[in-house]
Amino acid sequence: MNLTRAAPWPAGTAPFADPGETELLELSLGPQHPSTHGVFRMNALLDGETVVRLQPVFGYLHRNHEQLAERMSYLASMPFTDRLDYFCSLTNNWAYALTVEKLAGLEVPERAEYLRVILAELTRLQNHTVFLGFLLGDMGAWGSVLMYGFRQRDAVLDLFEALTGSRMMCDYLRFGGCRCDLPPGWAAAARLVVDSYPGFLDEMEQLLTENEILRARTMGIGGVEAKRLVNAGVSGPLLRAAGLSHDLRKVDRYGIYDRFSFRIPLGEKGDVYDRLMIRLLEMRESLNILDSALRDLPEGPVINPQAKLRNFRPPAGEAYGRIESPKGELGFYLISDQSPQPYRYRVRPPSLINLTLLEEMCVGAKIADVMVILGSIDIVLGEVDR
Amino acid sequence: MNLTASGLLFFAFAVLTLGAGTAVALVREPVRAALVGALCFVGVGLLYLWLGAEFLGFIQWLVYVGAVAVLIVFVILLTRREDAGGETEGGRFAGLRVLGGLGVALALFGALAAAVLGSGSLYREVPEEPMVLEIAALGRELVAGAVPPLILVGVVLTVALVGGVTLALVERKPDA
Amino acid sequence: MRKLKQLPGVGLLKGMLVTGRNFFGSYRNPRRLVTVSYPEQRLLLPESSRNFPFLVYDGNDSVEGLRCVACKTCERECPSGAIRIVQARDENGRPAKHPERFEIGIDACMGCQICAEVCPFDAIKMDSDYEHAATGRTRPMVHNKLRLAKSNTYYHRIKPREAAEVDARLEMERFRKEEARRKREEAARMKKEAAAKAAAAKPEAPENS
Amino acid sequence: MAVTIPSDAAPPPGRTSLAFPARRPGLTLAAAAGVLVVGTTLLVLLLDRKAPGILTGAVVEALAHPATAPLILKAGVLGWLAEGWGLGEPWLGLASISLSLFTIVAVFMGLFALTSIVERKVLARIQNRYGPNRAGLWGLLQPVADGIKMLTKEDIVPAGGDRWMHLLAPVMLAVPAFLVLALLPYGPGMTVVELGVGILFFFALGASAEVAVFMAGWSSNNKYSLLGAMRAIAQMISYEMPLLLAALAVVMLAGTLSPTLMVEAQAGHAFGFVPQWFVFTPWGLVGFVLFFIAALAESNRSPFDLPEGESELVAGHMTEYSGFRYAVFFLAEYIGLFGICGFAVALFLGGWHAPLPVLDFIPGYLWFFLKLYGLVLLAIWIRGTMPRVRIDQLLAFSWLFLIPTGFCVLAGAALWHFTGGGWLGWLVVTPVVTAPYFLLLPRLQSAEANALRTYRFSEE
């Protein structure tokens, strides 16, 4: 069984017609590599430092999550959705719950909708905070920005632990609402965290936006124009960095996002610097949403009384639901045949599909840029390989 | 043969230099040959130091070990593997080739030896106090006396460098 | 295209300023340091923090007081199949209302608290104790009934608010069951009296007709 | 919200706490210092019985005027050897050389151990965490722990790699790094080897580092190592030029190639308090900045740590090294950094001269090491902040900006010499020296990178 040998390169793809000119170096980056955000491997064909060909190889973290879900009840696969994109467990839960509610036609009470928006925006905040740290780490900044990000993110994770019981594996949403109500004093603590965030963002912007080395390392690399991004199914901050206003919170208006006034930041060139800045600006917009959501959080039940917890059998049929997760468009496609197990359970992974144009972004760039471009796409291998 | 400490040192440096020199020819691996060559240059530098010419010794190290050795290594790396020359081991005229090589070597060595013995420098009395080099004087001498040759050498070097670079560029097909 | 108004290199200096401020800041007020030196200092976990399940028992006898009635709901609902229950049999072989063996493989358990959520008798709750390192990979990782059982007072100590809620609910149920039982007895007694009165009424009726 | 268990509470049962954080740090430190002082005095008295009065006399005199304490002590020991042991001429010469070498190696190995822990503590504090504090008091024994770990780790030579070259590479890198230390002017008359051509020796040894790095990269039979080695050679060659030019300017002004004389050329204070260091001249300031940037690049320190760029080349030419030879690479890098910073201090920051005349009572060699350590801390601070430069930007930065600046610094030094310094000097030299900064640097970055990006918000 030859695991290492990748597919032979289709003939004539290297810019040099005859590789005899200079010897091309075939380098396998990963799967055990310090900056591939998990077990991800790229077969790169290098001419000196310049990338000539780049072939991503997947499957090192494949645990067949979908087959597991098809042999378990709807409720039992909710904790497994935490492990898809393990940085944003609450948005994974929401996408799954949203699709099952669409499948079974369940209503969600008012307070639960507000809680979902608050938790999703907190998840987006901590995901983008940690993204900054990893991107700077890829560029060699020795983890300083990463540690500032972790320190700020820790406050958000403490909020999650106080509410759901676990920092990263929350398993908090149920079909038709949330599992339990807020502990006393949680909203006030959330208000404190939200108020402390702008200070952190100002500090980060002073450290990053005018840093000459960072601008030189990120500007002008990894850019692809919007039309090709849409055709390749790319979604999330990458699309908005290319100047295309496509945010599912505004397009699908799922949940109660239409009640909050927030803006969608758009970039100019779609290169790595724009992707970095878009995420910084998105964090500020999330803070606006959190302000208004925390202010008018209504009282009331957190779960739809008719929703059954055990032996939940949605009517036969199928549904495709999608939300704007911090990585992009996270979708669930469920087919039910009225048995307690879903007949077909499919996750639409934004991290995997955002990698479609990785080769196009990297060809011609240097080997050091490949790491920065991969970092700017912000992938998590739990979601890529499922 | 009264073996003084410095005599012993000279003998060691000489063996080091000559040994490294012959090793360059004999070692099979090209990269190892380049590095042993660097060792030979270090030996020559040591000989200068033994003679008390520190300036010349360090210049020898700076120029040869620092630049020429690395240049040779780069040349070995950048040339392609396949046409590194077939092995001329064995074959019909092996004997003849060895004899020819020896002959040329002996002729060369003979000419060198004759020149050195003829110059009579071996028998001159070694001055008791080695001449102490005054750096500033050396500087003034270089700048005042030998300006034209200095500039000429610089120009030749630059032309050679620029030539080499353009050759390398032309050879690579312009990127599509 | 507006040009960057500052001199090249100034951005780097601003960055140095930020890291410098953080360096001296970390000495000025130690609250900025998020990490604690673990074995000596420990972070205070919030009340609802969950790691591994434990069985609750009332009173002080860990075997008799177990609330678990071995209904195997949690075994069925557990996503990673970590729970194994063997129902006890009383002397003449009929299934009894308590588990003979209740084992949780804490290497398989991912602490998702679905067992605590679905348990109809509030018999299994989530503990926030995380120090379960063991030397073996198979045997020591399976916690048996004795090791899992913890008293209700322990439950009150680690999760006061939640435990109080559960006790109130159990009290309410017990009260309602008590109420229902008394009402049933009342009804039975009323029926018996009525029957007795009716019987008493019948013997007179024949005499005076 | 950390709850602190009183430190004297017994550690949880069944788990002995491996670390032994000192209960009362102050007391431990005082005890250690006390033991050290008493031990040395006893040793001196014991040894003194061999040739009475010489050693103790030297120690007393050294304490009397600390400025030349090391010289006095050395003379005392030599005298003690001659009297007590009746040694002849060859042995005394050997003893004096070995005494100097031993102190230099001990001092710099101590500095290396200190820096390896200080670097991790400073980086930690920049990132708002504690840094190693488990091994010994405040983590001071961490270098010992690292050393033991490195000694016990298995030392792997990759199959297919060139065995002898793989074993020889770290030695080829560490030896020149140590040799350079012999030239640094620690104090008046305290240069270990008084060479007339010190600076030239420094550059000759610096040049051999490339060969060593190449040997490491080539013999590891690993693609990452090869890439790392090629990058290291390209970087070192292109950053040796600015280093050379900056040093040449000082050589021109000081009129000598020996670092000791250069430091003496920077003696004295103008207007009573401004020291005559070269760094306080326009060409000197720019020259020092140039020298320091090139020094960072020569010793592969961030933001120029491309050869062992973690994020892409794993550990560059050091990927296939493990065990003690990896530690030797680590050692070579630090000693190389000390060497270069030492030269920066000698050339630009006035070696052993005190910044203010009133501070002259502090001995010269302390000033030298204070300034050296200041530069090392600056390098650590830079490492904690800046991301890495890409290979082509690195080379373009050197060839298109640093080297032209180097030539301008040379020209500036010449102008400074002819205008005789002072206000006229400042007026004439400053524009010449800062011209490349304003003319070349903006052009170096692509126009696009200079533009300030504007971000619009979608209308709905």
Added chain:
Amino acid sequence: MTDPDRLLSLLEAGLPGSAGRVRRWTNPGPSGQDALLVDPDAALEVALFLRDHPELQLDYCSNVTGVDWLPREVTESVTTTETVGGETKEVTKKVTRTEPGYLEAVYHLYSVALRHGPVILRLRAAGREAPAPLPSLTPVWRSAEFQEREIFDLYGISFSGHPDLRRLLLWDEFEGHPMRKDYVAPDEDGLPAIETAAAKGEANR
């Protein structure tokens, strides 16, 4: 805008030959997402039409999924007229016939430009043992590239016209397609099976 009937009428207008080959598939569930059942040979031109039509502009293929439909017993009452003993009368009998299983590729299309969707296309590959290759829609939407490779890997449907059809997640020498309903994982780790509830297979009934 994306109501299947309206799409069918647009398709008739635009692609004359597509009448018989595109049918409406109704979704029994409450989510109201009906689909278009497209014959494999018409798939490519229908896809191009849907992407380039000015009113539709479905330029974003969000999700491509494989579904494995097992053979199902379908009991339906069949009314047949028979002559029994001379006179003909209606007879309704319960007939149970097994509908053959098939593999299906489902495409969810959205329009980023006009902000509407989803339009769902269903392509069926006859037979489960040796499914006929389906036309790949990667030339139309590049986002289908990885997802079609995943369907080929986990379900076994081969896509003709796919630029680089290899297994996406599993290694190339892996036999079998794990997501098939009737897939049994070979027990190759040799460890004694830990009989937890899940392993016994009767969990979550």
